[in-house]
Amino acid sequence: MSSDYSYDDQAQFFPYFILTLTGIVTIPLTYNVLRPSSDDEKLAPRIQTSYQIKDAAIVGSLRSVQKRKQRKIKRTMAALVGWGLMAFMVYLIVVTEPLVAKIWNPYDILGISEAATEKQIKSHYKRLSVKFHPDKVRPNPAKNETAESLNNYYVELTKAYQALTDEDVRNNYIQYGHPDGKQSFSIGIALPRFIVSDGNGKYLVLLYTGLLGVLLPYLVGSWWYGTKRRSKEGVLMESANNLFRQYDESMDEAGIIAALSAGKEYEEVLRRDQAESGLAKLEARISAEGDASLFAAGFSIKDKERLEDLESGVRRKALALLWAYLGRVELDDAALTKAKYDIAPIARTLNKSFAAISLAYGNIGPIAGSFHANQHLIQALSPKSSPLLQLPHFTAKIAMAVEGDSKTHMTVQQFMDLPDAQRRQLAVGKGLLSEAQYKESIKVGKQLPFLRVDKAFFKVTGERVIIPSSLVSLVIKGRFIPPGTEQVPRVDELDLEDVDPAEDDLESLMGRKTKTVKGPDGKPMSVEEKTVLPPLTFAPHYAREHTPKWYAFLSDSKQGKMAVPPFTFDRFDQPIFNEQGKPTFAMQTLKAQFAAPPQPGHYTFVMHVICDSYVGFDTKMEVTLVVEEPARAAQMQAEDEISEPDEDSIAGQMHALKTGQAPQPRRQKAEDSEDDSDEESGTEEEEEDTSDTNTDTEDES
Secondary structure (H helix, E strand, O other): OOEEEEEOOOOOOHHHHHHHHHHHHHHHHHHHHHOOOOOHHHHOOOOOOOOOOOOHHHHHHHHHHHHHHHOOHHHHHHHHHHHHHHHHHHHHHHHOOOOOOOOOOHHHHHOOOOOOOHHHHHHHHHHHHHHHOOOOOOOOHHHOOOHHHHHHHHHHHHHHHHHHHOHHHHHHHHHHOOOOOOOOEEEEEOOOHHHHOOOOHHHHHHHHHHHHHHHHHHHHHHHHHHHHHEOOOOOEHHHHHHHHHHOOOOOOHHHHHHHHOOOOOHHHHHOOOOOOOOHHHHHHHHOOOOOOOOOOOOOOHHHHHHHHOOOOOHHHHHHHHHHHHHOOOOOOOHHHHHHHHHHHHHHHHHHHHHHHHHHHHOEHHHHHHHHHHHHHHHHOOOOOOOHHHHOOOOOHHHHHHHHOOOOOOOOHHHHHOOOHHHHHHHHEOOOOEOHHHHHHHHHHHOOOOOEEEEEEEEEOOOOOOOOOOOEEEEEEEEEEOOOOOOOOOOOOHHHHOOOOOOOOOHHHHOOOOEEEEEOOOOOEEEEEOOOEOOOOOOOOOOOOOOOOOEEEEEEEOOOOEEEEEEEEEOOEOOOOEOOOOOEOOOEEEEEEEEEOOOOOEEEEEEEEEEEOOOOOOOEEEEEEEEEOOHHHHHHHHHHOOOOOOOOOOHHHHHHHHHHOOOOOOOOOOHHHHOOOOOHHHHHHHHHHHHHHHHHHHHHHO
16 A cells, blocks of 8 residues: 555645635634724714814824724735635636546446346446457547557456456455555645645745744744733833832822823834924923913923923923923924824823832822823823813913912812803903803813712622621712703612622622612512713813723722722713713712721721813712621621521522531521411510520620
8 A cells, every 4th residue: 555645736626725724814804804893982972062172183183093003904904815815716716627536436437237237247348348458449549549548448347347246356346445455545735736846845845934934933922022012001111110210109290290201102203303303492382481370381390390300302302292281382383283292192001000000009199190190181281270171162361260369279060060140250251251162161061971979888798797808899879960960850869779689690690791670579680781881081182082981999098008909980880861962860880899808897998989081070088897796797697587598599509608518497487387386385486596596696706
């Protein structure tokens, strides 16, 4: 037995091979390109306004560039090339005549029916033998016949006859499918012979060497180097190291802004221009006298000195551009203006890394400062400027006129909650807002999603009290009430409750996207939770589209440290606005789980609920966590006659998994277990059970 290699000289298999290989890559790539976008920026509703800033065209162009990057044009082109190659392979398959491999069949060779008898076979073979014997037949050149081909045909006739009449030959045919016994096998290669033979094999070796020895290691190395080159926040490791060295526990927002200028990512934006190009003009503009502050950029003398202490270069120019962006300083230079808006998203990405560094240290000052710096970067506000500048058409002069002699800035909520006549008196007039500008500002202000917290408390699901090291949920109840909203309905006390899921609610117990509400019969029931996105952030100066997020965390006010890390909330379970754009006042529920302290006691925390997109939309309040002794918790459970769950219930099985012991049978009152017993006897049994429980509790304590 030998083996043979069958090359695809007629291109029978090569198109199938290429079609399959290309399809494996092209089809998933096409799905990735064509599938509906799941980006929140494309799904979230928008605040309705026609307001545009002076440099709206520049900001819009930068947003378009970012969107084009997200569209993955290279993948789209690769998918088109793949489909083109697949179409060409299908064309080759269709136009190429297939070669059908025939099975050796003695009946077909003899041209006789399989139902023929042995006598008929012998008679038929004799006639063919006489007709096609090599000594009697002559080759016909018109039929491309040769003596060799005729001889081979006669041999095939003889083998076919023997396979049907000779016992040994017939056994070979039955067992191996051929009268000569086991045949050699062929190895099919889906490549034409010329590719791997006739001196062309070296090119195939070079091809595989390039693919496996050069291209593949390069791709893997580039991927690996890229993952190691950047942190999980998406910034360069060199930038993260610089931010780490800049960290100081006493940093304020201005100090954080200065630290963010240490990122190496700015070199990509400023690489085409020399770092000193336009720097003198830039610093002169931001250091000029401001309308409502000492300097136009809104920074302090200390901040100006910090800028001047930097050596001329990318970092100094980046910091100057950041202050120009935050102070909304007009630069009257196309290149500088574009760079001013281009570096703000970079600074915000670096701020994420700085926030992670601050969380590692746990000092609440830099942590809160990083959140506030994020707000100012999105809204293009310097740290000391008025929150009213978030409204359309408001300038520093107008904000100063509205605030009057107040030593503190007025928030958007405070301004919007004023009576309309008083608002007009403060903001409309000569040198202030026009009537149309005022209406546009009020229109936008009434669409901003301000989360007003109504209640915050701690609980353990399914338990009445909290014991040490238990899994505690911080439940925050609040409503989205845009600034200036009138006739806000009162809070329904039932909406402030957090209903535990029923014991047989598999959806909630398995942690699926469901919420528990009270059903028509008053019992808890699980319904499907549909998440709702808040409107896109109104940030006309920020060169990205952004969906607002809320962060909730707990701090220890005495030590100034982080107690519970931030939890992020960017989707909600109730609609914020209805189809007419009016607020729904639906109660929103935010939950964050953490481990309770290991020791019992009363723990007072400061709860922070911070919006990352708007200045002055934060909530800060004290909350107290009461952790009881385990014995006290057991006593309270006994007093409430909370029985153990049945062994065959879901809650009973979960109890058994948690404790390692099977739950005790549910105790019933005497009147439920013994219908025939008298009332006095049932009372005695009940009192006896209660006495035993109290005794056990006292022993444990």
